[in-house]
Amino acid sequence: MKFDMTYRVSYGDTDQMGVVYYANYLELFERGRTEMLRSAGLTYRDFEAAGYLLPVHEAHCRYHKSARYDDLLTIRSSVREMRGVRFTIASEILRDGELLAEGYVTLACVDAVHRKLVKLPEMLTSRCRQFMTPEES
Amino acid sequence: MKFDMTYRVSYGDTDQMGVVYYANYLELFERGRTEMLRSAGLTYRDFEAAGYLLPVHEAHCRYHKSARYDDLLTIRSSVREMRGVRFTIASEILRDGELLAEGYVTLACVDAVHRKLVKLPEMLTSRCRQFMTPEES
Amino acid sequence: MKFDMTYRVSYGDTDQMGVVYYANYLELFERGRTEMLRSAGLTYRDFEAAGYLLPVHEAHCRYHKSARYDDLLTIRSSVREMRGVRFTIASEILRDGELLAEGYVTLACVDAVHRKLVKLPEMLTSRCRQFMTPEES
Amino acid sequence: MKFDMTYRVSYGDTDQMGVVYYANYLELFERGRTEMLRSAGLTYRDFEAAGYLLPVHEAHCRYHKSARYDDLLTIRSSVREMRGVRFTIASEILRDGELLAEGYVTLACVDAVHRKLVKLPEMLTSRCRQFMTPEES
16 A cells, blocks of 8 residues: 655745756655654654654655646655565555656665664654555566 | 845746746845855855844835846845844845846744744844945935 | 634754744735735745735744644634735734734735736635734734 | 755754755755866856756655764765766765765756746766766665
């Protein structure tokens, strides 16, 4: 199952090419994965309060078409992999069903105090399993 | 004495009107006051390490002309007032000597642990005095 | 009548003080006034397509309490004044009914081609009248 | 040859984890490639004025260590590949010689009027050749 949310492009998201600035897609990815977790009953705020942090290990984005000011975008999120200390979220940005951009972000779980890598806790994995999708070729 | 630094406008700073997005001027103001403090021998990082925070209480900006992509701007900072728990930094944004925008930010000093207002510490006021300028009418 | 919309604070909105970075409130103000116009049947995109731009002339914000990561904020917008070439939008940021920040933005209407000031067009003023509120003291 | 520039981390660049927000590295990459071009006598502004745009086709970043507030970073840029309509810039972010993050951005050249792909113009390739570095394994 993939998780969808909508997002309205603001003026501040655009650049002088008249499109969403390329770095801002990564912020859209973050909004998507946060809401995906929330829909499964886990806020990232609670996750941090439980003593974990999820720094980003790797990010990738491929840009197909430009998102524009005032577009109502769909941010589609799913879990590509959970293994050991890491998990990978795949994200797609769509407008009226058309794919504008896609990518993934790999996060590593660390404990908030020592900032050491720790195994993904059950409170995360149990809730994310429903969003697992095999990587598409 | 006013403190000048230069800043190059990036693509990410602009919006689709082809100019620097209006909220980003406040980030330029922040860059200016940070470097002003550093030039006086105080990094804001050290200031935080000493147990203080400077949350913003009020911000104001008046926009005269637009800054554009790739402009080499001058960020000019000075201290308008220091009194009790607050101080106010005036900022001007210039391009080739022409004033593009001007404003001020009032910061309140709080201790980092209890987040209570505290009197501006000597380590700050002694270093800022050289940048005091009377408010212009 | 004032116009309310909700906004979820993202991780990217915060700074290392653990609160929404002060410049980002101006982006929230922009989201609010855009949706206020949309609710009245005018998208800012259409307004630009009709040959107008609304560069910001002045912005002001007073910060009372900090908005935090994952907060569900209310952005409340109203029209304080419309006169000649300018209009002023008042904005409030609330969390659970508590006022966190408030301010205003004055926009000037220019034609997109010559970038000269022009009188606020009827397509804008007729739709904004319902959001007029007297300035509070 | 690789091109180095320095960048001071601002408060606005950080997030509540106390580090530079992950999307902002892509803005650092952009600052680096812009200054690399400028050092070779070509401003991206002039490049646009000549009728070209360079939308981003793909972006990738791997994060090793966190950049923090007030860090003085080195942004190191080089050209990994120029072929047909595309070219790829490699970027590294360092602090005191230590690699914090690295990635690449692939840009596609389009003409500004029709937004169609066009071969990389000589004005770009001739200036970028000096920054060509073979991809490291």
